Amino acid sequence: MKRALSLIGAAVAAFFGSSAQAETLSIxxxxxxxxxxxxxxxxxxxxxxxxxxLNWVTLEExxxxxxxxxxxxxxxxxxxxxxxxxxxxxxxxxQKWLMPLTKLGANYDVEDLLPSIRSGLxxxxxxxxxxxxxxxxxxxxxxxxxxxxxxxxxxxxTWAFVSDAARKLTDKKAEVYGICLRGKxxxxxxxAFLSAMANSFGASWFDMNWKPQFNTDPWxxxxxxxLGLMKDAGPPGASSNGFNENLxxxxxxxxxxxxxxxxxxxxxxNPAQSKVADKVGYALAPDTGLxxxxxxxWAWNLAVPASSKKGxxxxxxxxxxxxxxxxxxxxxEEGWANVPPGTRSSLYANAEYRKTAPFADLTLKxxxxxxxxxxxxxPVPYTGVQFVAIPEFQGIGTAVGQAFSAALAxxxxxDQALQTAQTLATRExxxxxxxx
Numbered sequence: 064m065k066r067a068l069s070l071i072g073a074a075v076a077a078f079f080g081s082s083a084q085a086e087t088l089s090i091x092x093x094x095x096x097x098x099x100x101x102x103x104x105x106x107x108x109x110x111x112x113x114x115x116x117l118n119w120v121t122l123e124e125x126x127x128x129x130x131x132x133x134x135x136x137x138x139x140x141x142x143x144x145x146x147x148x149x150x151x152x153x154x155x156x157x158q159k160w161l162m163p164l165t166k167l168g169a170n171y172d173v174e175d176l177l178p179s180i181r182s183g184l185x186x187x188x189x190x191x192x193x194x195x196x197x198x199x200x201x202x203x204x205x206x207x208x209x210x211x212x213x214x215x216x217x218x219x220x221t222w223a224f225v226s227d228a229a230r231k232l233t234d235k236k237a238e239v240y241g242i243c244l245r246g247k248x249x250x251x252x253x254x255a256f257l258s259a260m261a262n263s264f265g266a267s268w269f270d271m272n273w274k275p276q277f278n279t280d281p282w283x284x285x286x287x288x289x290l291g292l293m294k295d296a297g298p299p300g301a302s303s304n305g306f307n308e309n310l311x312x313x314x315x316x317x318x319x320x321x322x323x324x325x326x327x328x329x330x331x332x333n334p335a336q337s338k339v340a341d342k343v344g345y346a347l348a349p350d351t352g353l354x355x356x357x358x359x360x361w362a363w364n365l366a367v368p369a370s371s372k373k374g375x376x377x378x379x380x381x382x383x384x385x386x387x388x389x390x391x392x393x394x395x396e397e398g399w400a401n402v403p404p405g406t407r408s409s410l411y412a413n414a415e416y417r418k419t420a421p422f423a424d425l426t427l428k429x430x431x432x433x434x435x436x437x438x439x440x441x442p443v444p445y446t447g448v449q450f451v452a453i454p455e456f457q458g459i460g461t462a463v464g465q466a467f468s469a470a471l472a473x474x475x476x477x478d479q480a481l482q483t484a485q486t487l488a489t490r491e492x493x494x495x496x497x498x499x
Contacts, residue, residue: 086376087116092146093127093363094307096330097196097403101384104392108383115376124305125249132457135160138370143377145366148251149183150450150457152192152364161191162367162374167382175387175407179430180362192364193385197405198326199358199429200259201422202346205339208232208239208319218425219356222263222288222349225320229296232319241296243318244289247305248468250460255359255449256322257467258460261285263350263357267439268451268488273497275488277463277481286477290470302472314338322348324361325429328422329401345422347429353440359449360433362405405430455495462487 092098102119109117120142122130127146134141135155147155155161167173173181173190180197184190202225204216214228229241245256258268266281276282293301298312306323310330313321314337321327334340348358365384367377383389390410393402399419402410404426410416417423438448445451450460463484470480492498 085114085116086373087118088143088373088377088380089118089120089141090144090146090380091120091122091127091131091142093124094121095124095326095363096336097326098146098363100393100397100401101195101403104389104396105380105384107392108380111383112376112379115380117380123307124251125247128249128251128457135368138368140368140370143367143371143373144380145368146195147192147364147366149180149360149362149364150251150447150452152184152366153186153452154454155366156186156191160369162369162371162377164190164193164367164378164381166375166378167193171382171386175409177406177408177430179360179433179435180406183360183362183435184364192366193381194362194364194406195385196326196403197360197362197430198324199360199405199426199433200256200323200348201325201328201358201425201429202320202322202348203313203328203331204320204344204346205232205316205318205342206344207339207342209344216344216346219347220349222260222351222357225322225349226288226292229292229320233296238317240298240312240318242292242320242322243298243304243309243312244293244301244322245305245309246293246297246301246468246471247303247308248461248464249305250450250457250464252305252464253468253471254460254464255361257285257289257464258449259348259359260289260357262355262439262448263348263353264288265351265353265355265440267441267443269443269445269492269497271442271444273444273492275485275492277485277488282481283477286467286470286481290477293471302468322357325422325426326404328426329404329420332400332420332422345425347425347432355438355440356429356432358429358433360430360435361449453497455491455497459488459491462491 105117131145180194184192212231233241245253264281264285266285267276312318313331316338331337331343332340348356350356365381367374390402399416411427433448435446435448466480466483469475470477
């Protein structure tokens with residue numbers, strides 16, 4: 064009898080297939096605070112889905128990009144869910160590397176996703192990645208230090224004001240630096256910041272014939288302004304500092320200003336993480352009066368490789384992690400100010416969120432103001448604010464980032480770095496067939 068029941072059980076399991084078996088999802092993600100929080104809260108998902116186990120691979124930003132790009136291009140199959148950016152989604156969709164997200168559930172509410180964020184993740188009306196958080200960039204500053212120095216931060220500052228204030232606020236003996244900016248090499252690290260800054264100075268990566276523009280005055284003004292500012296008012300070792308390093312500096316009270324991702328606002332204002340939580344003010348990213356501010360547009364998104372055999376389970380997790388219910392869960396566990404920002408219209412209509420997140424309005428304003436279709440002062444043949452939406456940009460952007468980081472470290476001059484950037488970008492764009 065026992066043997067007969069055993070055989071029946073085996074037959075039932077075979078009939079229902081994967082539904083009777085546990086599936087393990089391997090998730091590659093970035094080591095940012097919101098993603099680490101998602102990992103911690105994912106026990107809520109696994110309790111509701113006992114047949115799904117999660118295996119987390121958490122990596123530094125540059126390493127994550129390299130590994131997931133290599134894996135998906137080679138159809139390696141290491142990961143079932145990828146954390147990728149706004150840059151990769153349309154390019155990888157065109158390559159048919161991503162699975163369309165058509166099984167997120169009836170209650171997912173795709174229409175609630177902010178249009179400027181959703182449009183970069185959608186092809187022919189279909190979502191190919193779901194945004195976990197969206198961001199632009201802004202100025203975060205120490206209100207107490209500004210008040211002590213007799214300075215008032217405008218809501219829409221210029222680079223001239225920021226540069227002057229940074230120098231006045233610097234007290235190197237006290238280890239307080241006027242400004243912290245990204246210096247770590249990488250197309251999504253220092254070049255995300257510098258490309259957005261260059262837009263505000265009237266610079267561009269390429270002209271309408273795809274010829275690199277690093278030998279022009281706007282790029283020289285951008286880089287010399289940045290290097291001079293960091294030399295006079297930046298922290299030591301800035302060429303090694305990316306988002307996480309500058310976040311730590313600001314939270315420990317060593318930066319009077321930090322221009323970076325709007326998503327950082329919830330971290331710097333969190334008293335559990337930041338020594339200066341009650342002293343932080345916010346302003347729009349700076350401009351030079353040419354019509355473009357130095358704010359970018361980005362989202363970290365969850366996507367499924369087209370080759371995955373666990374697509375249904377992967378989409379179940381993505382639906383959970385990017386849903387309205389997840390925002391409510393974070394609010395319940397961590398407070399409204401700590402929910403992942405920049406993805407859903409309903410969040411910015413939420414009175415409780417707006418009351419507890421003083422940065423909410425500026426975040427939304429910055430996201431809505433960024434224009435990937437017209438990122439520069441002069442017309443260009445590409446889209447993307449702090450990146451160029453072509454496959455070759457990943458390699459070119461990182462190489463240019465290395466040249467500029469070397470200039471910040473004092474290993475080369477601004478002119479030499481710009482010439483290096485011009486030469487290598489021209490070579491690669493010619494090789495790729497953009498320049499005839």
